[in-house]
Amino acid sequence: MIAQESVDAIKASMDIIDTVSSYVELKKVGSNYKAPCPFHDENSPSFVVSPAKQIYHCFGCGVTGDAIKFVQEYEKLSYPEALEKIGDMVNVDVKHISSVRDTRGYEILEHASRWYHHILPQVSTAQAYLRDRGVSQESIEHWNIGYAPQSKRTINYIKENLFSPEDAIDTGIIGEDGGRQFARFIERITFPIRNANGKVVGFGGRTISDHPAKYVNTAQGKYYNKSRILYGYHEAKQTIFKRRAMILTEGYLDVVMMHQADIKTAVATCGTALTLEHIPLIKRSEARVIIAYDGDKAGRSAALKAARLCGEHKIDGGVVLWPEGKDPADMIKEGREQEVKQMLSRSIDMVEFVLLEICAGLNDPRAKESALKEAEAYLHTLGPIHHEHHRGRMAEILGISPHLLQPLRPVIPEMPINDRSVSSSSVEDIAMLQFLKGLCEFESYRQTAEMIMGDLADGDIAKAIKGEALSHVLVRDDIEPMGEHHFRAQLSVLRNRFAQKRIEAISSDESMDFARKQFEITKLRLMM
Numbered sequence: 001m002i003a004q005e006s007v008d009a010i011k012a013s014m015d016i017i018d019t020v021s022s023y024v025e026l027k028k029v030g031s032n033y034k035a036p037c038p039f040h041d042e043n044s045p046s047f048v049v050s051p052a053k054q055i056y057h058c059f060g061c062g063v064t065g066d067a068i069k070f071v072q073e074y075e076k077l078s079y080p081e082a083l084e085k086i087g088d089m090v091n092v093d094v095k096h097i098s099s100v101r102d103t104r105g106y107e108i109l110e111h112a113s114r115w116y117h118h119i120l121p122q123v124s125t126a127q128a129y130l131r132d133r134g135v136s137q138e139s140i141e142h143w144n145i146g147y148a149p150q151s152k153r154t155i156n157y158i159k160e161n162l163f164s165p166e167d168a169i170d171t172g173i174i175g176e177d178g179g180r181q182f183a184r185f186i187e188r189i190t191f192p193i194r195n196a197n198g199k200v201v202g203f204g205g206r207t208i209s210d211h212p213a214k215y216v217n218t219a220q221g222k223y224y225n226k227s228r229i230l231y232g233y234h235e236a237k238q239t240i241f242k243r244r245a246m247i248l249t250e251g252y253l254d255v256v257m258m259h260q261a262d263i264k265t266a267v268a269t270c271g272t273a274l275t276l277e278h279i280p281l282i283k284r285s286e287a288r289v290i291i292a293y294d295g296d297k298a299g300r301s302a303a304l305k306a307a308r309l310c311g312e313h314k315i316d317g318g319v320v321l322w323p324e325g326k327d328p329a330d331m332i333k334e335g336r337e338q339e340v341k342q343m344l345s346r347s348i349d350m351v352e353f354v355l356l357e358i359c360a361g362l363n364d365p366r367a368k369e370s371a372l373k374e375a376e377a378y379l380h381t382l383g384p385i386h387h388e389h390h391r392g393r394m395a396e397i398l399g400i401s402p403h404l405l406q407p408l409r410p411v412i413p414e415m416p417i418n419d420r421s422v423s424s425s426s427v428e429d430i431a432m433l434q435f436l437k438g439l440c441e442f443e444s445y446r447q448t449a450e451m452i453m454g455d456l457a458d459g460d461i462a463k464a465i466k467g468e469a470l471s472h473v474l475v476r477d478d479i480e481p482m483g484e485h486h487f488r489a490q491l492s493v494l495r496n497r498f499a500q501k502r503i504e505a506i507s508s509d510e511s512m513d514f515a516r517k518q519f520e521i522t523k524l525r526l527m528m
Helices: 004-011 016-021 069-076 079-087 100-122 124-132 138-144 149-158 165-171 233-243 252-260 276-283 296-312 329-332 337-345 351-360 365-382 386-397 427-441 443-456 459-465 469-475 484-507 514-527
Strands: 026-030 032-035 049-050 055-058 146-148 174-177 179-183 188-194 200-207 215-217 245-249 266-269 288-294 315-324
Touching: 004 079, 004 124, 016 032, 016 055, 016 079, 026 386, 069 079, 069 233, 100 124, 100 146, 100 149, 100 165, 100 188, 100 200, 124 188, 138 252, 149 165, 149 174, 149 179, 165 174, 188 233, 200 252, 233 245, 233 252, 233 266, 245 252, 252 266, 252 329, 276 296, 288 296, 296 315, 296 351, 296 365, 315 337, 315 351, 329 337, 337 514, 351 365, 351 386, 365 484, 484 514
Parallel strands: 245 266, 245 288, 288 315
Antiparallel strands: 026 032, 032 049, 049 055, 146 188, 174 179, 188 200, 200 215
16 A cells, blocks of 8 residues: 555646656647547547646547546556556655565565666677577567576675665565575576566576576565466557457567567466466456467467456457467567467467367267266356357267257256255256355355355255255265366356346335446346
8 A cells, every 4th residue: 555645745746748748749739738539549639638737638538537547547557556657757756554665675676677687798698598589689678688697696786785685585586595595596587577567576587507497487475476467468558458459378488579570469477377366457458368378288278278267257369379399489580470470360269269179079979978068067157148159069069969958057946945955866956966065165166156046045955055054965975066167157157147136126126226226237247
């Protein structure tokens, strides 16, 4: 949290003309300034900035606000991130209530990034490696690529610049073991990793020696969370928002070389698979995402998981698998930029890719039946329209008749179920028991399931959902828990029913005013 004194100092120091003109070319017209609106396409300028009122307004699309709001919208930042950005622009030291050491840590990371970059020209082997990979000098400068030297030299640099070892350890540049301090990046080419606001939060380090770990990344810590960071996002975000397109790759050099080839929407996960925590960052831009991974077994598996995750969160896009043994960085270095661009333009639809990975190449009837269940469960996580649209294609891939495809039935029926027992052996109740066993296995979904199903179910099953009869389910050795994909599909079906039921109740509630109704209904529709 930014200290109020810093907020006040930023607001007192900022000027909207200075702020906006650092992003947009303004022309003085009378007492105001005008420009083509940066938030929508237009030929004649309708974007007006008033120095007297310290606000901007577009008479074309209606956007309005102050300098902080402008930076928020233009850079796609949160309010605190925008304040920090303007603080840097007006030379105000941004202090955080949580700890003065936080600011010191960012300072150390920025200093280290510049120092590594300064050392790179002194190391011929590092320069030779980058030249061999096709990285231009312009890219080295733009991405501030550097070189981390021997451990002792890094520790001496920290001490000489009066940074405390404790602060340096917090950043992940220095490590400690039994009182012994050591540099975490030793004789490696360094790629600074920046957050959405442009601050250095960590590094990726590529060995140029015979070290068995080809890449080393900053460990999870106070400043760096690999599950929330996309390498290159800060550099790519304006193009991503403008084009509503994002290319998700696997490596630092892939991003650098794709940008070098004028593919400016490329970003990469940092030494991890795509995670749930990445999704909010991706969804900010409402971009169509191309998952562009290696074509080997590991790459296909990672692409499948990423495509499933994107689909479940209503992110549209496609998948490209590079030829085995090659990646986009290699292809661009070889002068095959156009081939890379053509492959990206001909990506396989994400849903099609998932169905092919689940269903293709199966001959055994039992394998087909298992794949059918998994594929139908996956389609149900995408919603009824996707399910209906892709069912025919699923049958075609499996080589079965479409009439064999049945809608996935929710484990909780529509009617009240007070009079039914969880120990029943009917088909529906067995499915219910499998779902309840799944609740025990997939703890991360427990809270959501309890809220949704507790509202939809009554009687013994409702008690079981709330944990009062789960012991009965757990001792049933004849009941296998649902697979996770099937479980999530059921939860998606139930979530839609829950939201629809609540919408109907709110719509008929005469005690609630119209504005409140609209707000609550909108929230519920986002669940569906």
